Amino acid sequence: MGCFHSKVAREFRGHEDPVKLASETAFSVSEVEALFELFKSISSSVVDDGLINKEEFQLALFKSRKRENIFANRIFDMFDVKRKGVIDFGDFVRSLNVFHPNASLEDKIDFTFRLYDMDCTGYIERQEVKQMLIALLCESEMKLADETIEIILDKTFEDADVNQDGNIDKLEWSDFVNKNPSLLKIMTLPYLRDITTTFPSFVFNSEVDEIAT
Amino acid sequence: MAGYLPFDEPNLMTLYKRICKAEFSCPSWFSPGAKEVIKRILDPSPITRISIAELLEDEWFKQGYKPPSFGQDDEDITIDDVDAAFSNSKESLVTEKKAKPESMNAFELISSSNSLENLFEKQAQLVKKETRFTSQRPASEIMSKMEETAKPLGFNVRKDKYKIKMKGDKSGRKGQLSVATEVFEVAPSLHVVELRKTGGDTLEFHKFYKNFSSGLKDVVWNTDGAPEEHKA
Numbered sequence: 001m002g003c004f005h006s007k008v009a010r011e012f013r014g015h016e017d018p019v020k021l022a023s024e025t026a027f028s029v030s031e032v033e034a035l036f037e038l039f040k041s042i043s044s045s046v047v048d049d050g051l052i053n054k055e056e057f058q059l060a061l062f063k064s065r066k067r068e069n070i071f072a073n074r075i076f077d078m079f080d081v082k083r084k085g086v087i088d089f090g091d092f093v094r095s096l097n098v099f100h101p102n103a104s105l106e107d108k109i110d111f112t113f114r115l116y117d118m119d120c121t122g123y124i125e126r127q128e129v130k131q132m133l134i135a136l137l138c139e140s141e142m143k144l145a146d147e148t149i150e151i152i153l154d155k156t157f158e159d160a161d162v163n164q165d166g167n168i169d170k171l172e173w174s175d176f177v178n179k180n181p182s183l184l185k186i187m188t189l190p191y192l193r194d195i196t197t198t199f200p201s202f203v204f205n206s207e208v209d210e211i212a213t
Numbered sequence: 214m215a216g217y218l219p220f221d222e223p224n225l226m227t228l229y230k231r232i233c234k235a236e237f238s239c240p241s242w243f244s245p246g247a248k249e250v251i252k253r254i255l256d257p258s259p260i261t262r263i264s265i266a267e268l269l270e271d272e273w274f275k276q277g278y279k280p281p282s283f284g285q286d287d288e289d290i291t292i293d294d295v296d297a298a299f300s301n302s303k304e305s306l307v308t309e310k311k312a313k314p315e316s317m318n319a320f321e322l323i324s325s326s327n328s329l330e331n332l333f334e335k336q337a338q339l340v341k342k343e344t345r346f347t348s349q350r351p352a353s354e355i356m357s358k359m360e361e362t363a364k365p366l367g368f369n370v371r372k373d374k375y376k377i378k379m380k381g382d383k384s385g386r387k388g389q390l391s392v393a394t395e396v397f398e399v400a401p402s403l404h405v406v407e408l409r410k411t412g413g414d415t416l417e418f419h420k421f422y423k424n425f426s427s428g429l430k431d432v433v434w435n436t437d438g439a440p441e442e443h444k445a
Contacts, residue, residue, distance in 0.1 A: 038333070061331050071327045099329065116320065132323050140326065142347055142435040144403075151400045156319040186324045191333040198333060 012036070014050055016090035025097040031192075032093055033201035039092050051086040052079075070135040074115055099189040108187040113173045123167035126153055214247065215240050219255060233257050246273030314352045314375035317397035317405055325407070343409040344422060347434045352396050352404055355432050359394065359406075362428035366421065368392075378411075381421070386414040390421060 012018060018032040027035065042060040043052045052060075057076045058068050079087045079095040087095075097103055098111045116124045116132070130153055137144055144152075160168050160176040168176070177183050191198065219237040222228035231237070235257050239248045250273050253263035268274055317325075325345060348355050352375055359377055360370050368379040375397075381390040390413030397405045408425075410418040426433055 042332070061329070063331070063334075069327070071323065075329065116323075129319050129323075133319050136323050136326070140435070148400050148403060152319050152322070152403075155316070155400070159318060180318065180321070183320055183324070186328055189329055189333070191330060195333075 015088070016093075021090065021093045025093060026100040026102045027093065027097065027192075027195075030196050030201065034195045034199040035093055035096065036089065037199040037201050038195075039089050051088055052092065053086050057087065069139055070132055074118060078111070078114060096189075096192065099187060100192050101188050101190060103188075105184075108184050109174055109177050112177070112183065112187060113170055123169055124173065125167050126157060129153060129156070214243070219251075244273070246271075250274055312374050314396045314398045314404065317399050321397075322399060322405065325405075342415055342418065343407065345405055345407045346426065346429075347399075348404045348406060348432050349402055349434050350404070350432050351402070352398065355396050355404060355406060358429055358432045359425075362425055366424055366428075381413065381417075385417045388413055390414065390417045392418065392421065 015036070018029055018036065021027070022029040022032045025032075039052070042056055043050055045059050046056045046065075047053060054073075054076055055065055057079075058072065059065050061072050062068075076087070079091055081091045081095065082088075098107050113124065114120070116128065118128045118131070119125075130149065133149060133152070137149075157164075157166070157168070159179075160172055162172050162175070220228055220231050222231060232255075235252075235255055237255060239251060243251075250263070250268070250271055254268075256262040263271070350358075356372065356375060356377070360372060363370050363377075363379050367382050369382060371378045376393065376395045379392045379394070383389070391411045392408055393411045394406060394408045397407065399405050408422065
């Protein structure tokens, strides 16, 4: 089916092959194609260059260019795997993969650890958590006395920082999450299960055997 | 049912011709009831074609048919406990009044109003399915105030320790509105109350929350911008 192949090739030119991406992630080829529809709309919203920049990411998340928050910035940085300041399609799919309901617990735990380890030292420091907390409270316009914030941090670190060295390391984090599974709530997007219906793609990849998930 | 299409032609024009003339045949193993319904569905004339209302009344169609129920939304891990709490549990040893609310740590606070879900929404989410407020009142006071406020709004209330399940008695656009709430302790004398729509229409949840939170004025310290959209 010559004309079919060139249609697929044309569609994905300049981007990673959906079949390859599907083989490396929990997504099926049709799901990767559906993600491409989403990617296309986000990456063309400000600059139509096939890449998602910071502004486009914010726009997609908050539906407003002006809003940003420390959490979203961190997520952008993590999706920007190659540190280019932009997210390409491969980065997009691989990063979203961790949020798939079928992704491994280990990957989710690892992602959250790196999320909170803002300066990438390999430890979640108290100061980092304080920063994120203050930023969140600021945004929700909840003012808490510094004393109260310290109390919240004290309690959290008492629970999580087992060796009481003022930092949470990978292992301590892992144990902490296992005791508090709600910490991983943000790491699963049930939307990903219905992605092919939300973003129908008209590139029919009839060559690939689809196993219904 | 048949294992093949009623109209299957290699050529589009021929295909359309057959559809317009309703030129199809049902396999011999189809029951008369099935054949009849299919004939009426594949009727080329929209005037005589069976309507949805009529279809729902068809004898053959009704066999084993379960009408859709507007089920509960996926409940997240935190509020999932509500179901467990209301099921047959033998936790009668601890008196409810003495137990403390679940505590919420710094990370839970940080991540509580952040989610990537919005990436998948095509338009601004004017109304969210969950919200939260903080309170400096004692947990037991928050609980009783919430119960007091929900009842006159026409909600049936079921309490368990520091969780409440509320169900509206009126059936709205998507069935009855049901809301799950839980009180968490963030620090001594600082509580966060989470509310989540577990069934029904989101716009109705928004309306409910407006009334509910104004009734809770004395208890609410800060509300998370309500389920309304953030100020850009």
